[in-house]
Amino acid sequence: MDTIDTNVTPPLNRHLLVDGKPVKWNQLLKSGDRIFIGTHAAVPHALMHHLADQSQHLHDIEIVQIYALGDNHWVNPEFSQTFKVNTLFIGGEKVRQAVAEGRADYTPAFMSDIPSLFSDDILPLDAALIMVSPPDQYGYHSLGVSVDIVSSALKSAKKVIAQVNPKMPVTFGQAFIHKGQIDAFFEAEQDLPEIKAPALDAVTERIGQYVSLLVEDGATLQIGFGKICDAVLRYLVNHKDLGVHSELITDGIMELMLSGVINNRKKTYHQHKAVTSFCIGSKQLYDFVNNNPHIGFYPSEYVNSPANIARNDKMVAINSAIEVDLTGQVVSDSIGHHFYSGIGGHVDFTRGATMSAGGKPIIALPSTAKNGTVSRIVPHISQGAGVATSRAHVHYVVTEFGVASLRGKSIRERALELIRVAHPKFRQQLLEDIRKHYWVPHYQVLHSVEVPELGAVGFKEIAINGEFFDLRPLNPSDERRLQEFFYSHTKETLQMRYNTVPTQMSREKSCTLVSVDQSRDLALCIVRQKGSMAQIQAVGRYYLLHDEKSCEVAFVTRENQHGKGMASRLLSEMKYIAKQRGLERMLAYVRAENGKMLAVFEKAGFVRKPSEEPGEVYLQLDLGSA
Known part of the structure; x- marks a missing residue:
């Protein structure tokens, strides 16, 4: 403040x-x-x-x-x-x-x-x-x-x-x-x-941007107070038909109401009215709520009732925290033995959003504290600290390094998700610490997981045949998803992709395939994402060759997505990234009978070259002319 x-x-x-x-x-x-x-x-x-x-x-x-x-x-x-x-x-x-x-x-x-x-x-x-x-x-x-x-x-x-x-x-x-x-x-x-709006730094801006990506049009919001919440509201300016059911409203809420972004039109509880119990902000905000029939101020036992909160479909609860441990436990009222704030409505709205149809409870916090010297993603909660929100309640944890999706994840999976959004300088130590207490296998290694060429938020929302997907890097927590993706393939697909028919994708093998140093090699996927549900639809990779000027490309698509352009989209992204990284050539090896795959490469500008292997086509793309 x-x-x-x-x-x-x-x-x-x-x-x-x-x-x-x-x-x-x-x-x-x-x-x-x-x-x-x-x-x-x-x-x-x-x-x-x-x-x-x-x-x-x-x-x-x-x-x-x-x-x-x-x-x-x-x-x-x-x-x-x-x-x-x-x-x-x-x-x-x-x-x-x-x-x-x-x-x-x-x-x-x-x-x-x-x-x-x-x-x-x-x-x-x-x-x-x-x-x-x-x-x-x-x-x-x-x-x-x-x-x-x-x-x-x-x-x-x-x-x-x-x-x-x-x-x-x-x-x-x-x-x-x-x-x-x-x-x-x-x-x-x-x-x-009056509370003056805080200045936003780059870390806060990025967190706000990530959180805003989790908010769907037509959602109903609860949001706390402070820099992160201000940043989230600033990144919602292009959303539509948002509603408010929040213990607190601020200047940011007022501005979105005045612009029409918040109109409460799609609310399923108290439609057409913003519901709150108090407001804090500027004189302009106090003037705005004065005699305003579109805002209802109600008692806390009504506004904060999880049952009432859950009556809002697509309820999004956005709150911050002091620290989050690798199992997903949230500390919000104390720093060790030192009591700092309180529980307030944090748990009420987290629980209500969990119960809501399409609801999303979100915890947003910077990855570090004390000028970057302390990680706020921790292997275990600090001595003396208290858990405000249980590990079963949290669906998403957001830092400036991305979004960790925890709902339905095992302890091992959520640990990997949270390590991914921790500050890079603490990730290896977090992995070593978690191995002492929870089963994260010895073969799990950490690499750079960011692909900055995909843009500021590290992934893209793409539309294919009128359906929306996320195009993003594969990461260690995709291990089980990649297993499921593998077992969805037919024998024909496996033969075309691997030149053989492998019968098993072990957890260790899957872990190896998702543990990619994205700063050197590249592994992208197209994912159907709905809330906490994610299913891999296609994977594209390139492997940097020994000359470090060339890479070998391969990709595979889920059976029911063949012919829809996913491979072409992945190849287009990989071409762009390879050029940005100064590579000169892309190579590919395709079975001669795989006409559809050959067509994808040739449409992208790859040229057939003589191959030493019978039944295999060798293709090359000169990135300087692509």
């Missing part, structure tokens, strides 16, 4: 009013009470300043809060005898330091479960201190930019004390409280805290 601008003047000359008459704080609170304070951008700072200034006769007040934007002055050591913070989500360095020093407590909780902590008297509330808009003509105040757990807190609290702020936007949904439900009023104008 970048700069927070908050304009709060301690209102020393203002009064708490009950039935229009001034009262003292000790008439509303007593020592030892537990109070709740408003959340995110709706923290009643002026009210809290007034309480701090008038709290001389109060002691040991427990403050229950989540992320509270602003100065959090009540956490300062000088108030240690008056206030003790119990935060359900750690936000801001001041609160984080207080938790680390033992001056504040952290209680982990799913956002969807927090309301029941209040209603079931697990955390009974003596008072809720909230911020609202001025009343409308019917006597209703709006909770404005934060309904989330504020709604449940005010229902459970014995007293509701409200700062009435004329700068609080009026929002719709389930965002209103009648003046008759408020026990004491405090009128004070206060600017809402």
Whole structure:
């Protein structure tokens, strides 16, 4: 998060009013009470300043809060005898330091479960201190930019004390409280805290680009806060008919709504309306949500309910993490023993997206931390760290090096997927570490898996006969897919491709074929990809020859894809890459009776040359003239 601008003047000359008459704080609170304070951008700072200034006769007040934007002055050591913070989500360095020093407590909780902590008297509330808009003509105040757990807190609290702020936007949904439900009023104008959009670096941009490729047109989004989430939204500008069901909306969501990319037209739950529970951002965002009937603000127990989330088809939940281990376990609230943030809605939306028809739970994070000195893809979670999201919940993990698809993968397969998207300088060590604990075979080796000539994201979406496929490099986690591809071939195909009829493709042999040094040799595949399902349709390879100026080319296509142009497309890509790498010639050996394959090569400019082998045609392409 970048700069927070908050304009709060301690209102020393203002009064708490009950039935229009001034009262003292000790008439509303007593020592030892537990109070709740408003959340995110709706923290009643002026009210809290007034309480701090008038709290001389109060002691040991427990403050229950989540992320509270602003100065959090009540956490300062000088108030240690008056206030003790119990935060359900750690936000801001001041609160984080207080938790680390033992001056504040952290209680982990799913956002969807927090309301029941209040209603079931697990955390009974003596008072809720909230911020609202001025009343409308019917006597209703709006909770404005934060309904989330504020709604449940005010229902459970014995007293509701409200700062009435004329700068609080009026929002719709389930965002209103009648003046008759408020026990004491405090009128004070206060600017809402603004969050400036962070500058994006190259790593963040790339992660955003990869995540955007997983979002289909017509999907419904939940997205968190921060640089990565901002980057994702910026790369969705060419999408169509997106929807929003998210605990949080930001400036990026606003911009996509204004451009028409987010129109909520294809949502299957709350169609035509963006559903949220709070918003954080600029003044422009707060103005945008003010009296906007197209955005509904609802309580966390409703918005974050996994069952409700799952009612949105193609639900995409995008969240970040601190580290991910090679089995897919996600740590999001602590760095080792040091508690950093909280669970919040991370697990709620991951679970909801998992249950959604066509849903995609995505974890996005940079591959390293501490200026590249620490890998965030780790062999095992750090000592003291806690797993927020289980290894069974995560479908995708995205770094700047690509997308790891984990759904339905064995421990061995997901380890290889995650190593592939780790930073290259940590990959070999990760492989060695995982061999100590999980069965990754001794013959598994690591090579460069990137093919930068395919473009910034390392693969291409291609259309063949009206159907879309991914053209990408083969990688170590394709081992089982390549086995399946091999066993799909007929004897005739095997004879044409291998000049014999092999009867077995062992795991070791398959591993060798997918463990390719893509910086030297080349192995491309065309894959039918649907969510976490991937099936190889065609494979094309070239092998660099000893002169390092020539390569030998071969490819094979799935039986039901013959004659559709996949081989030609692979050959075209390989020609381009070979030329980019400074190769001079491409060679091929084809059985004389394989007319279809000969036609592919000759159409691409290959010329027949004399062959020493009977029944075999030798072809050559001069790349300088191709």
